[in-house]
Amino acid sequence: MPILSDAAKKALIIASTEVLPKSLRITTREPMLARLELGIARRADLLIIAHPKSGNTWLKAMLSRLYQVRYDLPDRLMNKSDEYSRRNPAIPRMAATNGYYSYESAVGKALAADAPDNPLKHKALMLLARNPLDIAVSWYMQFTKRQSARKQELINHNLNNPIDRHSVEMWEFVRHSEIGLPFLIDYLNGWARNIEALPSAIIVRYEDLRHDTANTLVRILKLMGESFTRDEIEAAVEWGSFDNLRKLESEGFFRQGGMTLRNPKDPESFKVRRAKVGGYRDHFSPKQIVELESLTNERLSPIFGYTPISPEAELATGS
Numbered sequence: 001m002p003i004l005s006d007a008a009k010k011a012l013i014i015a016s017t018e019v020l021p022k023s024l025r026i027t028t029r030e031p032m033l034a035r036l037e038l039g040i041a042r043r044a045d046l047l048i049i050a051h052p053k054s055g056n057t058w059l060k061a062m063l064s065r066l067y068q069v070r071y072d073l074p075d076r077l078m079n080k081s082d083e084y085s086r087r088n089p090a091i092p093r094m095a096a097t098n099g100y101y102s103y104e105s106a107v108g109k110a111l112a113a114d115a116p117d118n119p120l121k122h123k124a125l126m127l128l129a130r131n132p133l134d135i136a137v138s139w140y141m142q143f144t145k146r147q148s149a150r151k152q153e154l155i156n157h158n159l160n161n162p163i164d165r166h167s168v169e170m171w172e173f174v175r176h177s178e179i180g181l182p183f184l185i186d187y188l189n190g191w192a193r194n195i196e197a198l199p200s201a202i203i204v205r206y207e208d209l210r211h212d213t214a215n216t217l218v219r220i221l222k223l224m225g226e227s228f229t230r231d232e233i234e235a236a237v238e239w240g241s242f243d244n245l246r247k248l249e250s251e252g253f254f255r256q257g258g259m260t261l262r263n264p265k266d267p268e269s270f271k272v273r274r275a276k277v278g279g280y281r282d283h284f285s286p287k288q289i290v291e292l293e294s295l296t297n298e299r300l301s302p303i304f305g306y307t308p309i310s311p312e313a314e315l316a317t318g319s
Contacts (some may be wrong), residue, residue, distance in 0.1 A: 006040050006081040014150060026157045029150075031105035041107050041120055048226050049111075050128035051098050051187055053138035055206040058294040059128060060096065062217060062240035066228055067091050069235065086115035092224055100187060102154035113197040121198055124223045127191050128165050130206035131293055131306045132184035136174040139184070144168065155179070170283060174292070181292060185299045192301050205304065207277050213237045 004012070013032045017025050027249075041047055050056040064079040071088050084091040099108030110120045143152070144165045156162035159178045174180045195201045203222055209216045214233050221228060229237075238244070281289055293309040300307050 004173060005083070005086060007083070008034070009036055020171060022153070026154060028105050030154065030157075034106035036167045037097060037103055038106050038110065041095045041097065041110075041123075043093055044081065045092035045124065046094045046220075047107075047120070047123050047125040048094065048096040049099050049108075049191060050096060050129055051100075051130070051139070051184065053135050053142055054128050054130040055209060056096050056128055058245070059209065061245060062213075062236045063094070063220075065239045066221075066232060069108065069232065070228075092226065099191070101152075102158060111194055111198070113194050122200060124225070125195075125198060126203040126220060127195050127201070127203045128189075128206060128209075129188060129203055129263055129304050131182055131277070131280075131296075131304075132188060132300065133296055134206075134277065136181045136183050137170070137280045137283050138290075139179070140168075140170050140173045143179075157205040163206065165272070173287065175288075176319075182299070185296060188304060189299070192303050203304070210292060213240075283305060 010033065013029060013036065016028050017032075018027060048056060048059070060078060060080065064077075064084075067073060067079060067084050068075060068077070070092060071084070073084060073087065077083055079091070079094060081095055082093050085093045095107075097104045097106065097107045099111065107120070109115060110118055111125075115121075143163065147165070151164060154265060160177060163177055163179070168177070174184075177183075192203070195203055200223070202219070204216060214230070214237050217233055217237065221233075280292070284292065294310065296306065297308045
């Protein structure tokens with residue numbers, strides 16, 4: 001009897017609980033999906049922790065491309081967990097999770113600095129960090145324009161004040177919601193503490209991945225114990241460029257995973273949206289920017305290198 005893929009198991013859980021009343025659907029789905037999430041993490045060779053809109057899908061696209069070319073795998077097939085290892089056991093498994101929202105919190109709890117020792121704590125693990133100011137804006141776009149109803153339902157279930165995606169304004173979401181900038185700062189600070197206690201974990205910044213993609217990929221591959229030639233890595237970087245992925249997404253090239261096309265008429269709904277470092281400044285008034293940057297300077301751990309916000313950056317905002 002064939003063993004179901006991780007994606008098929010997840011789809012089965014979603015489909016089998018769809019007919020239940022909302023409250024029962026949520027309380028049934030969460031523990032089932034949590035067990036599945038933990039299982040995927042335990043079987044993974046690389047565990048990626050990343051808040052949504054931190055570059056996780058982009059990173060997986062480039063890593064997928066390396067194995068697609070080497071093992072002649074379909075271009076449209078992304079490696080989210082076991083998609084490649086089921087075809088070739090030599091290809092490592094990956095698991096990516098935010099480690100916080102709904103059922104994904106099961107992995108976060110297992111990796112917490114004060115949690116008992118367990119196999120997850122000894123895996124090759126990376127925290128993919130991004131400036132929380134940029135996450136906040138992209139997260140708003142994701143939450144209001146791309147996110148599936150089932151994911152939103154599970155996230156809202158655990159909020160004291162659920163968010164209406166149809167009416168929430170960006171400032172309200174970023175500054176005052178339970179999952180806006182103050183939370184994002186706490187999220188990164190918490191994972192910095194967790195990472196410090198793990199023996200085989202590193203922090204990779206989205207900004208470094210954008211600035212020096214090839215060498216940052218080499219660092220990640222070294223963590224995985226994998227080796228590719230410079231030509232292979234450069235080819236994967238080129239394939240994963242913003243222009244190429246944006247073109248492929250707009251053409252509906254991707255059939256599964258987070259890159260599927262949602263609304264071709266709305267550029268802000270694209271998964272490959274802008275990829276701009278510091279792009280948050282385009283969305284707020286000078287006064288609002290000062291408030292957001294001050295909050296970040298005051299509360300975000302300096303370990304990430306995002307603070308303090310430089311005077312040059314403040315000058316650029318016009319404040």
